[in-house]
Amino acid sequence: MDELNRKTVDEFKGSKKIPVIIVLDNIRSMHNVGSVFRTADAFLLQAIYLCGYTPQPPHRDIHKTALGATETVEWKYFNNTIEAIQSLRDMQYAIAAVEQVENSIPLHDFFLKQYDKLAIIFGNEVSGVGEEVLKLCDSYIEIPQFGMKHSLNISVATGIVLWELARQKLSAAQLI
Numbered sequence: 001m002d003e004l005n006r007k008t009v010d011e012f013k014g015s016k017k018i019p020v021i022i023v024l025d026n027i028r029s030m031h032n033v034g035s036v037f038r039t040a041d042a043f044l045l046q047a048i049y050l051c052g053y054t055p056q057p058p059h060r061d062i063h064k065t066a067l068g069a070t071e072t073v074e075w076k077y078f079n080n081t082i083e084a085i086q087s088l089r090d091m092q093y094a095i096a097a098v099e100q101v102e103n104s105i106p107l108h109d110f111f112l113k114q115y116d117k118l119a120i121i122f123g124n125e126v127s128g129v130g131e132e133v134l135k136l137c138d139s140y141i142e143i144p145q146f147g148m149k150h151s152l153n154i155s156v157a158t159g160i161v162l163w164e165l166a167r168q169k170l171s172a173a174q175l176i
Contacts, residue, residue, distance in 0.1 A: 009071055009072055012041070012044075012072040013072065015044055016044075017044050017045060017046045018043060018044055018045055018046065018165070018166060018169050019046055019115075019116065019117040019118065020045050020046055020112075020117075020118050020119070020120060020162070020165060021045070021046050021047045021048070021049060021088065021093065021117075021118075021119045021120070022036060022040055022045060022047075022048045022049070022119075022120055022122065022158065022162075023048075023049045023051060023081060023084050023085075023088075023119050023120065023121040023122070024036060024048065024049065024050050024051060024054045024121075024122055024154075025051055025052065025054075025081040025121050025122065025123045025124060025129050025130055025133055026051065026052035026053055026054060026081070026123070026124045026127075026130070027050075027054040027055070027122070027124060027125065027154060028053070028124065028125055028126075029055075029125060029154075030055045030059055030061035030062045030064075030065075031061060031062075031064065031065045031155075032065075032125065032153070032154045032155045033050070033054060033055050033056075033062050033065075033066075034061065034062040034063065034064060034065030034066035034067075034069075034070075035065045035066070035155035035158070035159075036048060036122070036154070036155060036158050037057075037062070037065075037066040037069035037070050037073050037075075038065060038066050038067055038069045039155070039158050039159050039162055040069065040073045040162070041069035041072050041073050043162045043163070043165075043166040044166075045073065045162070046074070046117075047073065047074040047075060047076065048073055048074070048075045048076075049075070049076050049077075049078060049084045049087075049088075049119075050075060050076070050077045050078070051077075051078045051079075051080055051081040051083075051084050052078075052079070052080050052081060054077075056075075056077050057070040057075070058070070065155075081121065081130065081133045082132060082133065082136065084119075085119070085133070085136050088119045091117070092116070092117060093117045093118060093119045094115045094116075094117065094118050094119070094138045094139070095118075095119050095121065095136060095137045095138050095139075096110070096118060096119070096120050096121070096137060096138060096139045096140065096141050097120070097121040097123070097129045097133065097134055097137045097139075097140050097141070098120060098121065098122050098123070098129070098140075098141045098142070098143070098157055098161055099121075099123060099128050099129045099134065099140050099141075099142070100128075100142050100150065101134060101140050101142075103140060104140035104141065104142035105139060105140065105141055105142065106142055106143075106144050107141055107142065107143050107144065107160070107161060107164050108144070108164070110139070110141050110164075111168065112165045112168045112169060113168065113172060118165075120141070120161060120165075121133060121137065122154050122157060122158055123154075125153070125154055141161060143157060143160055143161065
């Protein structure tokens, strides 16, 4: 384990984070929530906002996939996603939703460097990001897909989007 160069909880909390907050809009599955925590930890993100009926830690099914990331990643609960967006706006965050909508930007054309701070909303497993929430977004990100299915599990979509943004951040810093 020492060879993996893992941070301790204190080292993680004291590390400079990528200025991205994930917003989960009414996610049903505790396993998906746990997986998003784990991915947020892997990419050293600022925080996760859990909204609506999205499950919250502590819960064994979240912990099962989070593997301790609920202890490292900062998180906050909001009664609804609109409240979360209002809070993010107060902190000068730009808001982007991952959704297939008119005027969405393909992920490979979305550039993190144009934002000082960014919140990314991921929506419900069946219905996606809510209509009222979409109206409050500055931009929309779409993951290009080429097969018969044109949707991805939220935990997979989160990993793909966050890897691309982390890759951009690391590449800009010439770390990869």
